[in-house]
Amino acid sequence: MKNISEENYLKAIFILSGKNDQEVFTNDLALYLSNKAASVTDMLKKLAQKKFVSYKKYSGVTLTEQGKKKAIDIVRKHRLWEFFLVNQLGFTWDEIHEVAEQLEHIQSDLLIERLDAYLRFPQSDPHGDPIPNRNGKFKQTNSKALAELAERSNAIVFTVTDKPDLLRYLSKIGIALGTKVKVLEKIPFDNSLLLQLNGKNKIQVSADIAKHIKVQL
Amino acid sequence: MKNISEENYLKAIFILSGKNDQEVFTNDLALYLSNKAASVTDMLKKLAQKKFVSYKKYSGVTLTEQGKKKAIDIVRKHRLWEFFLVNQLGFTWDEIHEVAEQLEHIQSDLLIERLDAYLRFPQSDPHGDPIPNRNGKFKQTNSKALAELAERSNAIVFTVTDKPDLLRYLSKIGIALGTKVKVLEKIPFDNSLLLQLNGKNKIQVSADIAKHIKVQL
DNA sequence: ATTATATTTTAGGCAAATCTAAATTATTTT
DNA sequence: AAAATAATTTAGATTTGCCTAAAATATAAT
Numbered sequence: 001m002k003n004i005s006e007e008n009y010l011k012a013i014f015i016l017s018g019k020n021d022q023e024v025f026t027n028d029l030a031l032y033l034s035n036k037a038a039s040v041t042d043m044l045k046k047l048a049q050k051k052f053v054s055y056k057k058y059s060g061v062t063l064t065e066q067g068k069k070k071a072i073d074i075v076r077k078h079r080l081w082e083f084f085l086v087n088q089l090g091f092t093w094d095e096i097h098e099v100a101e102q103l104e105h106i107q108s109d110l111l112i113e114r115l116d117a118y119l120r121f122p123q124s125d126p127h128g129d130p131i132p133n134r135n136g137k138f139k140q141t142n143s144k145a146l147a148e149l150a151e152r153s154n155a156i157v158f159t160v161t162d163k164p165d166l167l168r169y170l171s172k173i174g175i176a177l178g179t180k181v182k183v184l185e186k187i188p189f190d191n192s193l194l195l196q197l198n199g200k201n202k203i204q205v206s207a208d209i210a211k212h213i214k215v216q217l
Numbered sequence: 218m219k220n221i222s223e224e225n226y227l228k229a230i231f232i233l234s235g236k237n238d239q240e241v242f243t244n245d246l247a248l249y250l251s252n253k254a255a256s257v258t259d260m261l262k263k264l265a266q267k268k269f270v271s272y273k274k275y276s277g278v279t280l281t282e283q284g285k286k287k288a289i290d291i292v293r294k295h296r297l298w299e300f301f302l303v304n305q306l307g308f309t310w311d312e313i314h315e316v317a318e319q320l321e322h323i324q325s326d327l328l329i330e331r332l333d334a335y336l337r338f339p340q341s342d343p344h345g346d347p348i349p350n351r352n353g354k355f356k357q358t359n360s361k362a363l364a365e366l367a368e369r370s371n372a373i374v375f376t377v378t379d380k381p382d383l384l385r386y387l388s389k390i391g392i393a394l395g396t397k398v399k400v401l402e403k404i405p406f407d408n409s410l411l412l413q414l415n416g417k418n419k420i421q422v423s424a425d426i427a428k429h430i431k432v433q434l
Numbered sequence: 435a436t437t438a439t440a441t442t443t444t445a446g447g448c449a450a451a452t453c454t455a456a457a458t459t460a461t462t463t464t
Numbered sequence: 465a466a467a468a469t470a471a472t473t474t475a476g477a478t479t480t481g482c483c484t485a486a487a488a489t490a491t492a493a494t
Contacts, residue, residue: 058488
């Protein structure tokens, strides 16, 4: 159970660098990990020395092949455990994140292979994110943030970031994976959205929330 | 995932102090945990300060009520996970220990309650050891070390300590939980035993091994 | 192109958990 | 009961991952 911190950094870099492997910046990492920028710099140097990231002072980091492989492995574990928690143990959306954060660091290839098989090789986790297979392959989905949709467009809720508070709130206002949303109006002042859910009830969501909801067109 | 080290110490003290809560000594702990005695002393002071153990220099430790409760909780988690690994994921005897050592430190009461229910509240783990219930209660079994049996006595193998090497060896020579053993002969020179298994094949085991096998009369 | 602001890095420290080597206390032997 | 041996503790270091405050660099604004 060593290297938990390193693993969290690699995963964070992977997630923040998005589909195109963009550089990730110190402050963003610090924010995401709830650490201070100085600590991030320290760790980036260590990760660079171990060849898990390419790092040049003042210009952000990217994962090396090796680092990306590790990161994907952790994401795989995280999502498999989330699937297990929801589908076998009856956890709800908002209860799983914290536990999966811990379980993802359990070190045992055998365990993950067996778990994967036990769950019948699921393709996506309870948030709708793809679960990489044992070779690190997973299908990218072409999704957008809800916040980026134009007025009048229709879409289907696809992924939601892993924040318990948000998840609880969304459940409450009726947004779940698979919910059909139509953007009725974008309020220019604060970029909040007026949505219609499944062709029925109308709700208002802030721009901030809309950024955290991914949809498929 | 903090306090892993503390948890390991508490569990070790619990296990080494046996049924009668005997004091546990620094060197024994050091040996069991693969640490140095000096490190053990350091940690004992810290645990004493937190009121998890009663510790007086040079005279061993015992768990306080509080400490014992924590220790039992960890044992409960360890054994539940072992049960899960064997009965759901198809692990064998000798593959589970290392993984359970990690899983036992996952921090989530909800997880353990759900897992317990999912497994239908098992009473004992794959080694035959009792699994404490949510209140820390479990039935003590009156078992003895095989090494302590007199010649001609019969017994049933009940528990085996958690060392992968030993477990693999025992599987190989035909000893499993539930195996009936009869002590045919005790060799006085080295205290090794000549055993008959299930009324059939005869095997020889060293005193060292016989100490690690618990039997029921 | 300077200046102001924001970001990132360096320097120096701290707490946890471990270690080695030396000192202390207990136990066993003669 | 003194001496020898064994067990335990203390003292002082090391490593990891984090921190604050100050310095350096990059970016934006005038």
